[in-house]
Amino acid sequence: MNKKQRSSITRKEFIKKSSAGVVGTGIILQKPLSWVSWNTEPEKRTLGRSGIEVTTLGFGASRTQEPALLLAALDTGINFIDTGRSYARGQNEVMVGKTVKDRRKDLIIQSKVRIRPSEKGDDLKTKEASKKIREMMQKSLDESLEALQTDYIDIWLIHGADSEEILHHETVMEFFSDLKQRGIIRATGFSSHHNQAELLEADNALNFYDVAMVSYTFSGSYTHSNSGTFSQYNQEALEREMKIAHQHQKGIIGMKACSAGPFKGKDDEKASFGNAIKWVLDKPYIQSAAVAMANFTQIEENTKAIFGS
Numbered sequence: 001m002n003k004k005q006r007s008s009i010t011r012k013e014f015i016k017k018s019s020a021g022v023v024g025t026g027i028i029l030q031k032p033l034s035w036v037s038w039n040t041e042p043e044k045r046t047l048g049r050s051g052i053e054v055t056t057l058g059f060g061a062s063r064t065q066e067p068a069l070l071l072a073a074l075d076t077g078i079n080f081i082d083t084g085r086s087y088a089r090g091q092n093e094v095m096v097g098k099t100v101k102d103r104r105k106d107l108i109i110q111s112k113v114r115i116r117p118s119e120k121g122d123d124l125k126t127k128e129a130s131k132k133i134r135e136m137m138q139k140s141l142d143e144s145l146e147a148l149q150t151d152y153i154d155i156w157l158i159h160g161a162d163s164e165e166i167l168h169h170e171t172v173m174e175f176f177s178d179l180k181q182r183g184i185i186r187a188t189g190f191s192s193h194h195n196q197a198e199l200l201e202a203d204n205a206l207n208f209y210d211v212a213m214v215s216y217t218f219s220g221s222y223t224h225s226n227s228g229t230f231s232q233y234n235q236e237a238l239e240r241e242m243k244i245a246h247q248h249q250k251g252i253i254g255m256k257a258c259s260a261g262p263f264k265g266k267d268d269e270k271a272s273f274g275n276a277i278k279w280v281l282d283k284p285y286i287q288s289a290a291v292a293m294a295n296f297t298q299i300e301e302n303t304k305a306i307f308g309s
């Protein structure tokens with residue numbers, strides 16, 4: 001859909017479209033699409049060597065099960081959806097799959113696999129551990145493809161990688177490489193929360209993964225939107241490793257951009273969540289910020305801030 005077509009969508013058409021084959025609540029559909037009109041097409045950036053083009057603002061699906069919200073976000077021009085096998089116990093991928101099945105080829109879908117084969121400290125170099133890892137990854141992949149109603153995933157990430165032992169486990173890397181070769185995934189990657197600078201540094205040395213998804217905010221800290229857990233990270237170390245990763249042609253996606261609160265960009269500006277996202281996107285080594293938008297107001301606020309100016 002081009003800009004003109006997007007801008008001319010009527011409320012009646014939107015309701016019809018949003019309700020087609022999906023469940024929408026009356027309350028949510030009462031908001032008109034007042035924001036789908038930009039002077040230019042939303043900016044896209046290329047995720048490094050993967051060649052995948054994503055809009056600078058991505059739709060983090062994790063905080064909604066409402067198809068109408070996802071459709072509204074896509075109608076603003078967003079082409080990038082971030083989900084995960086474990087979100088809503090698999091139902092988040094089901095919602096995404098149902099909602100976008102008719103426009104799958106126009107969209108970039110990122111999903112994630114959790115790889116936790118054992119208790120911390122167990123030996124992962126054994127044949128049994130490798131077998132377990134392979135089975136876990138295969139099961140998660142099969143379930144994701146079925147839920148998403150697709151035969152490929154654009155970007156497949158290790159969900160919340162927390163050790164180099166898993167990140168660079170031979171079996172994990174072999175599995176990813178094989179899927180990429182067979183066209184089942186287009187890009188490999190990992191997301192991380194705790195030791196993200198260290199993991200990025202380790203992968204910069206090996207340069208295996210195509211994409212990294214990192215928690216990155218103006219304050220060097222974030223509050224997890226589900227658990228409420230507050231975390232701080234080493235901003236300087238993360239930025240140093242992101243710059244190196246960028247030189248290695250690794251794509252970088254920021255997450256948690258809004259979770260440190262509103263940001264005051266300039267002295268004469270009001271602090272806003274849009275500014276918090278802009279702060280992330282102003283960095284030349286970041287291609288997209290996946291922001292979990294849980295209602296129409298947040299979609300409107302964020303798309304206006306990023307696409308509307």
Ligand SMILES: NC(=O)c1ccc[n+]([C@@H]2O[C@H](COP(=O)([O-])OP(=O)(O)OC[C@H]3O[C@@H](n4cnc5c(N)ncnc54)[C@H](OP(=O)(O)O)[C@@H]3O)[C@@H](O)[C@H]2O)c1
Nearest residue numbers: 060062082160191225255256257258259273290291292298
């Ligand atoms: N890879 C992983 O392990 C992992 C884990 C968690 C999340 N994620 C992904 O990371 C991305 C960001 O997730 P997130 O929810 O943690 O962080 P976020 O989207 O950056 O921030 C969400 C928090 O910001 C608040 N907020 C206020 N105004 C907002 C606005 N205009 N837009 C968005 N949020 C606003 C929300 O408040 P309210 O609560 O009042 O709405 C919520 O507490 C998503 O794509 C998500 O799927 C990944």
